[in-house]
């Protein structure tokens with residue numbers, strides 16, 4: 001038997017390798033019909049359009065979408081309380097739905113009759129899942145949607161799903177062996193727990209070859225361990241319960257390709273205006289889901305997108321990782337900076353033991369000073385130069401460096417201290 005090639009091929013080559021202009025046309029087409037449908041069937045969508053002074057025909061392409069203000073995930077519980085159960089955003093009556101999920105918030109999400117509305121198949125295929133894989137799905141099958149979304153996507157690919165759900169490590173080990181499970185879906189840490197338990201039980205190597213992980217961060221060290229020591233091709237995606245899967249890693253694992261049935265905009269978290277490529281902003285998504293047509297849904301997550309070509313041949317732009325929560329950002333000279341970027345600056349520069357960004361005001365100009373404590377043996381002038389360069393590269397801003405004695409920055413200090421006053 002020849003081994004399966006998990007790194008080549010596409011789930012839907014025509015879509016995944018579309019030229020940028022063709023993708024624009026494809027998205028404009030579904031967007032226009034989605035907005036018409038939603039305007040007619042979802043009173044919450046109608047209210048938003050009317051409030052923005054828009055008719056359905058005003059939204060014909062991605063550029064028009066920007067005229068509709070962003071709706072924040074944090075507003076959803078209140079909107080659903082006022083207009084239960086879905087805030088007026090569902091196009092079907094409850095009795096026509098397949099499932100209703102209850103996510104933390106609480107926020108309810110409907111699953112309509114159409115298959116594939118969460119767009120996970122291209123992601124799982126790019127991640128290496130193939131027809132014939134037998135897959136342990138260890139996400140929770142109650143309340144929240146992730147397990148069901150991926151269950152359906154696996155089914156569409158032609159995989160066999162074993163809905164093992166969360167926990168029961170010993171049962172997971174036994175089951176993986178008895179059904180010869182080649183695939184795993186769940187959190188990366190639980191996959192490691194299962195592998196370790198198998199070693200403890202002395203049952204030999206588990207048959208896993210491929211894993212789609214999510215719901216928590218995937219440190220590169222953990223990925224290396226899974227891939228190199230255990231031979232499990234490990235990929236991740238990005239999505240939320242409200243919008244489904246909007247981005248996924250390909251074999252190159254160089255960021256996450258955006259799905260063709262989602263329009264992702266990286267926006268100013270305050271104004272909602274789209275930002276140029278390469279800038280950090282809030283991920284705002286519009287998804288082609290006729291039952292639950294989320295239009296310009298602000299996830300509260302920060303990211304950055306690049307449209308540089310990817311060697312895998314997929315032409316969709318890629319989001320370059322999760323960059324924190326939008327409510328933690330500080331705006332400096334028109335650019336958003338985030339606590340994680342402060343850590344990134346320190347890591348890139350090297351020689352920094354502890355640091356803090358201080359935002360101040362001089363005349364009518366914001367100032368950015370990075371206070372840094374040196375590691376033993378580090379040379380102040382070299383660190384200063386390296387930090388200044390790292391600030392420019394990571395934050396796209398000019399900032400100065402203040403080297404302070406060890407112990408000056410309290411352990412509990414905020415990563416970004418905003419010392420501006422506005423009188």
Ligand SMILES: [Zn+2]
Nearest residue numbers: 250310312314
């Ligand atoms: Zn790629």
